[in-house]
Amino acid sequence: MLGSIVGVLDLLLGVLRPAVFVAGAFTAVAAAVSYSVRTRKISPFSPFARFSRDKVDPWLIAPMERRIMRAGGTPYAAPWWALAAVIVGGLILLSAVGFVRDQLMMLAYMSGSGSSLAALLVHWTFSVLKVALFARVISSWVGGSPYSKWWRWSYVLTEWFLGPLRQVIPTIGMIDITVIIAYFGLGILESVITSALL
Numbered sequence: 001m002l003g004s005i006v007g008v009l010d011l012l013l014g015v016l017r018p019a020v021f022v023a024g025a026f027t028a029v030a031a032a033v034s035y036s037v038r039t040r041k042i043s044p045f046s047p048f049a050r051f052s053r054d055k056v057d058p059w060l061i062a063p064m065e066r067r068i069m070r071a072g073g074t075p076y077a078a079p080w081w082a083l084a085a086v087i088v089g090g091l092i093l094l095s096a097v098g099f100v101r102d103q104l105m106m107l108a109y110m111s112g113s114g115s116s117l118a119a120l121l122v123h124w125t126f127s128v129l130k131v132a133l134f135a136r137v138i139s140s141w142v143g144g145s146p147y148s149k150w151w152r153w154s155y156v157l158t159e160w161f162l163g164p165l166r167q168v169i170p171t172i173g174m175i176d177i178t179v180i181i182a183y184f185g186l187g188i189l190e191s192v193i194t195s196a197l198l
Helices: 003-039 047-060 062-070 073-108 113-144 152-168 179-197
Strands: none
Touching: 003 047, 003 073, 047 062, 062 073, 073 113, 113 152, 113 179, 152 179
């Protein structure tokens, strides 16, 4: 059963990798054209510009432009933000599918003994905590609020150990290195617990 699911995920990854590359390449071309039209490097009255405005911008650039305008940004940046969203979204999708595949393979391998299954559960727990730390870093880059429905889960999962660490670990200038230390600390703690279980 798990082997067939892993096979399906392998097939899905084989399809997704070129699809994400093609989507990124198409978005890069569309972003360059849209930016060139917006900055008048390409005449906005040319057939090429009209095609871009009529066929590509409404579903690719316009949604990002609305978000940027609501946040107080300039519409000229919308094509590049759309490109960044497609690339980051594609990488996250590939990573998520690969992560699920790897975890199912590990589950199939370790399902023979109880101690191995406990070690797998420990690994999953620490993986979720590391993902939450990564989400907090992304949240700080994009100005996400700890009370936002998109980011709140990462704060709930990590603040219980980051709060006390922050009181002990000094910042370096304006850089808070608590998350980095917590990430490596989680890795060390996971390896100690896993080796005790196996």
